[in-house]
Amino acid sequence: MKKYLPLIIFTVLLAVPFIGFSTYIMHILILVLMWSVIGMAWNILGGYTGQVSFGHAAFFGVGAYTAGILYQHLGISAWWGLPASIVVLTALSLVIGYICLRLRGAYFALATLALGEICRVTAENLVDFTRGNLGILIKERTWVDKTWYFYIILFIAAVTYSIIKIVMESKLGYYFVAIREDQDAAESLGIDTTFYKTISLCLSGILTGTAGAFYMNYMGYIDPGVVFPLYDISIVTVMVVMVGGAATYGGPVIGAVIMVFLAEVIRSLPHIGAAHQTIFGIILIFIIMFLPNGIAGDYLKLFKIFRKHNRASS
Amino acid sequence: MNLIEVKNVSKRFGGLAALSEVTFELKQKEILGLIGPNGAGKTTMFNVINGFYPPSSGEVHLRGRKISNRKPHQVCKLGVARTFQVVRPLQRMSVLDNVIASAFMRAATKAQAEEVALEVLKFSNLHDDRETISKGLPLGKRKRLEIARALATLPEIILLDESFAGLNPTEINEQIEIVNKIRSERGITILIIEHHMKVIMSISDRIVVLNYGRKIAEGIPSEIGRSPTVIEAYLGEEHRA
Ligand SMILES: Nc1ncnc2c1ncn2[C@@H]1O[C@H](COP(=O)(O)OP(=O)(O)OP(=O)(O)O)[C@@H](O)[C@H]1O
């Protein structure tokens, strides 16, 4: 049963556009799928390979800008950004990998943090290229209806999921986890840790960039503050995975559902404004303390808490 | 034939000379013991041979090729595997997955890696524990897992760092048998660090003794056991302790 769950979910999702949900619900579902892709992508590097990044906005934003700039400067469809972002993100990941992957642990995390910020500042200042804070606007949207956007991001999510599944059951996956568990031991067992960390980073970066390119097409507008923010992209990405469960197949999807849902609920509460970051922060602390393996990793613990609670109340 | 030649190797950490001008050879199919009091530089010697540290001066050669500027994973590919004194299993992986991960270095497919891993686990009496998450293994078995992992890379030479430390007498006997089998059945050359005198005396063909980073003696076990310099080095340690 558990084996077929992803396939069942996929099939159900295929049927979703026929249900006739409101545009708003379709929008939420699209966001959930997009965050699932970003979360799954982060999970390759942070969850499985153990290289925690606080700079995934860099990949997301560069993917988005790849699509946006193709449209802006070459006048071609921003959808070309999807294949183009693969090339651009591979190059970017190689550069970032070369600079950051020699660092370990907290130093790597700090370097990636800086990286996201560098990208934002660069995008703000390369006005000729990125239009700076004016942002890039796609004037003629591909579809008014959400259906095709939904199918496209569903397709990207399904491909991402499958790639991760295949990778994690192959030599690459074993090497990623070995590096996470003990880099020196891995190295002495014949694993070229620098090389495999770079592969992990490339995979993670490419998939995150694809989500970014999709975002450009879907939202029709980007500016540096929207696609490169430390908090709303980089940190939320980490939260999606931590809440759902790092190094699990389903964790990022569960995390995406919860985080998108929470963001909507909090946004609808009156007078709360910027306090949503505080609320997210509190949730993160709670998760780290009580469910360090996320919901997918610690769901048995959750059951236990509920059962105890039931017994106490009965 | 000399498989490994350590030539005038020195290793300094800041002002501390962990190794000074150490020279010795490891001959094909032999079991060479490396002994010395705590802090003598034994583990540092392994770290230099296996590529974790570049020597401050001197060279290490494998079959006549210089390896002392290579990275650990390259040295491993050339056929030199090692274990760690402080065991370092891939904690959240099962015993089998630990060994599969290292078998992948030579295996072309996962099936092949698994086949090698299962064979190695049987060889090192860990087959029944293959599904256990390695974090939960008792020390004796973790020490064997270190060996199993190293064997799964199909090495020509294995460096064993205190594979007997912390074991009870039964486990020690089991371990001795495994180490002997590594040579007799698999034809692997062994360089072994050990504090346990009885074990090292019985198992080694030759012994190299380090003290304060210097080689102070080399010879067959009976000679080493009688050597005044060696006895003094160890007595000195006892006095300090
Ligand atoms: N990375 C390092 N940085 C600084 N000093 C080190 C380092 N590694 C080892 N040393 C020092 O080098 C000396 C030799 O250490 P080493 O671990 O090689 O000894 P050993 O012979 O293996 O001892 P033991 O029997 O206790 O394992 C010690 O004084 C140790 O403190």
Ligand SMILES: [Mg+2]
């Ligand atoms: Mg030591």
